[in-house]
Amino acid sequence: MFKLFPLENGLENVQGFFCGATNVGMRTKPTDAANSNIDGDVAFIRSETPCDISAVFTSNKFQAAPIKHFQKYPKGFQTDFVLINAKNANAMTGKKGIEDIESIMSTLSTKQNVLNPVMSSTGVIGYRLPIDKITSAFDMLDFNTSNSHHAARAIMTTDAFKKELAYRVELEDDSSFHIAAICKGAGMINPAMATMLCFIITDADVPKSDMDELLTVATEGSFNRISVDGDTSTNDTVMLLSNKQSSSYDKDAFSDALNKIMFELAMLVLKDGEGANKLVAFEVNGARNEEEAKRASMALSNSLLVKTALFGEDPNWGRIASTIGASGITCDDDTLTIHYDDLLIYSAEFRELDKVREEKAYKIMKQERFKVTCDIGLGDASYTSYGCDLSYEYVKINAEYRT
Numbered sequence: 001m002f003k004l005f006p007l008e009n010g011l012e013n014v015q016g017f018f019c020g021a022t023n024v025g026m027r028t029k030p031t032d033a034a035n036s037n038i039d040g041d042v043a044f045i046r047s048e049t050p051c052d053i054s055a056v057f058t059s060n061k062f063q064a065a066p067i068k069h070f071q072k073y074p075k076g077f078q079t080d081f082v083l084i085n086a087k088n089a090n091a092m093t094g095k096k097g098i099e100d101i102e103s104i105m106s107t108l109s110t111k112q113n114v115l116n117p118v119m120s121s122t123g124v125i126g127y128r129l130p131i132d133k134i135t136s137a138f139d140m141l142d143f144n145t146s147n148s149h150h151a152a153r154a155i156m157t158t159d160a161f162k163k164e165l166a167y168r169v170e171l172e173d174d175s176s177f178h179i180a181a182i183c184k185g186a187g188m189i190n191p192a193m194a195t196m197l198c199f200i201i202t203d204a205d206v207p208k209s210d211m212d213e214l215l216t217v218a219t220e221g222s223f224n225r226i227s228v229d230g231d232t233s234t235n236d237t238v239m240l241l242s243n244k245q246s247s248s249y250d251k252d253a254f255s256d257a258l259n260k261i262m263f264e265l266a267m268l269v270l271k272d273g274e275g276a277n278k279l280v281a282f283e284v285n286g287a288r289n290e291e292e293a294k295r296a297s298m299a300l301s302n303s304l305l306v307k308t309a310l311f312g313e314d315p316n317w318g319r320i321a322s323t324i325g326a327s328g329i330t331c332d333d334d335t336l337t338i339h340y341d342d343l344l345i346y347s348a349e350f351r352e353l354d355k356v357r358e359e360k361a362y363k364i365m366k367q368e369r370f371k372v373t374c375d376i377g378l379g380d381a382s383y384t385s386y387g388c389d390l391s392y393e394y395v396k397i398n399a400e401y402r403t
Helices: 065-070 094-111 131-139 148-154 208-220 251-272 290-302 304-311 317-326 355-365 392-399
Strands: 002-006 017-022 042-057 078-085 118-121 163-171 176-184 197-202 237-242 279-287 337-340 343-346 369-375 381-388
Touching: 002 251, 017 148, 042 065, 042 148, 042 197, 042 208, 065 094, 065 118, 078 094, 078 197, 078 237, 094 118, 094 131, 118 237, 148 163, 148 176, 163 251, 176 251, 197 251, 208 237, 208 251, 251 279, 251 381, 279 290, 290 304, 290 317, 290 369, 290 381, 304 317, 304 381, 317 337, 317 343, 317 369, 337 355, 343 355
Parallel strands: 078 118, 197 237, 279 369
Antiparallel strands: 002 163, 017 042, 042 078, 042 237, 163 176, 176 197, 279 381, 337 343, 337 369
């Protein structure tokens, strides 16, 4: 058995890691309404010892320069430094984009002893990095102190709030390890990870092979199941770094902690959702196989018609049914049932909503969170994805993204 204890101050809890951020002038609009301070736009995560690193990247064919730079390192390489910038994605910048990263890292190496440093970027696509501004951060940052809040805020783009979590995991033998993460993401969220950056650090003595295996599984159970708008970014990245300083590890405990922290971050991304008001689970049961269950569930979490019905709090089950049918899976309106939470909305016996059930459905849809369960009635397979509504605010934010 093992126990998980939530901790404050995010990344600061993990042994041997440091983090922080500064502003170099790329982010010029105040985003902290409380005191009008301008948040940082360059952040770092550093380990005092070499780390194993595992990563999952975007499925977009136009992968950004930081991903291509990462992939130039030999398989199984170690690192001790991650540099992150906001406001510029360094995507669709060709070979020059990779050369710019190499130039930045070369300057970094004159300020700090680093091993195979990696970079991650988020922001507007199609522009070269402002090298002079980013390298000026190296004279402002203290690489031997930590401020997880600053790092978490610095990587935000359209995010309404920072996203950081940490846990201490206590094992049966009284040993313990820590795991913590920061994440950004609010728009361009599709179940192919999401337009998001996520950096997870741990002092667990986890083998590299377990890191690769468990990160893939945890990503599939979290970021690959959420949708805000059905778009997939060029920069999506999830990184897991372990410096093994706790000398403590249990695979089941680590897997549980990793799954928990990534799922909770994914739900925070959905909650943010660029104006989103609803967080909805789309559970599809009774499909012929998991592939069909997944296809139908993701079609529901991606559907603009479904999302706008959620925003309007309209219990129109027709949008749910038509989306399932359009997904191309094997289905039959005589075997299909649809529930909102525990309320039956549609079945072959109840094809029309009576007034009583419609009023109950309205009350469910006014909740911030609820579940839509669709039973296809033709098999045993199931799959759950997660989505949110699409509001007027989403259109406003994305119409003004570069202004």
